[in-house]
Amino acid sequence: MIAKVVYPRYAVIRLRGIPTTPRDIAATLDLLRLRRKFTMTVVVGSPDVLGMIEKANDWITWGEIDANTLAEVLKRRGRLVGDRPLTLEHLQRWGWRSFEEVALAFVAGEIDRLSCGRKVPAREGQRAPCIPYLKPFFRLHPPRGGLNSLKLHFSVGGDLGYRGPLINDLIRRML
Template sequence: MNGINLNLKQEIQNKPVWIIKQTFHNSYKEGIREGFAKLTCRTDNSGRKQNWILEEKQGIEYEQEVLVDLILKFKILFCFKMSQKKPQMQVEQKVPENIVKKNARDTKLREAVAKRRTERLAANKTRRAQWEKTAQAYENEYKAADKNLVDSLRKAKTEGGFYVPAESKLILVVRIRGINTLNPQVRQTLRLLKLRQLHNAAFVRVNKATIEMIRKVEPYVTYGYPSRAVIKNLIYKRGYAKINGQRIPITNNNIIEQSLGKVGIHSIEDLVHEIVTVGAHFKEANRFLWAFKLRGPRGGFIAKRRSFINQGDWGNREDLINDLVKRMI
């Protein structure tokens, strides 16, 4: 027991805690082996059984003494070791300068992108509200015009007269024949009317020049006066923009605003209104639209080589052009 305690200080001096734990563990086992060695030697005397029990108790007491003594010393030395433990130095990790600059640049770019996005969303919200307001104003205008027409017809009927509406300022021309046996002059006229392919359709303002052009190509086209609903359906369903010579689908109002914003046309409703009313900027609006590519009419044509007034297809249909176009959209 004493030999163990004398050597214990030398074994644990200036050593880590885990070595101190191992030293105490080994010392404890040596103390137990020493106690049982004494117990075994003393069992050889006379009165063997009685001495065995007595020495066994002494051996157990000796084991407990060794254990208690070692635990107390371990606690004292462990606390001493922990008090003498040097605090760890906190080493500041330096970030490379290029990483610092990159992080600052990325942060600045993210802030700029977020700012632009916020401004864009706010501007889009404002413009969307303006577009809805404009569309509602146009709708009220159309309803007022329809009501005025109905009132005029009723008034004329009441007075026993007739009411003749104003002639349409707009013609919708549809090409119904191909390129076989075409006169070069006719072919050039069809190109001027934007009717380069079969079943192409285009809007034409009514004036003396356009009437002469239509008469020149009349056996190859059919035309009439489109309604507001047909004009709207054509632009919404078959409308494409001509931008830098390319055919671009009209998917949002930004496309229209970028090309026609300078003439006051900012949305598709503005475009429809300009075509329907044949406004001051009809030329720019009609030039912006690519020729409408329609399909063959459901049910087919009757007779392309005869005029419409002779139970055929080509020629002037007036308001009946709407029925044909509805079958071709």
């Protein structure tokens, strides 16, 4: 039996705008679904995704997201196709009991992605392997308290690049 590799889950937030972005970086950000400033996606930290994150490192910030923060993002910023809010009733229709259950399942690696994009057949009595019709990105507000610097990396006092679990504090300031 082959063991399933569980990669860490990362929140990736685009902090820099569109006009001066080189084409190759813009294409990478497009693949990550980060098409506008202050949008966030939650990705699985596989080697190919980490390569894309490293390539766009000067336009984004990223780190490990925890289940509580992800549940709060789903509650407050989750949107369905048609720009409707993600509701508890929608989750329950697909077999999930709460936002926290979805967040824990994703962070623990039980499900591989949050968004399906379309209706996914679920067996009777089982929950869906993701949230159908959920948009694969979250639109956030600019952070309360502002940013330090969009030209420096987090390790030297700026806001760009890898910030580890401290990404959760930034996300809470942006909700």
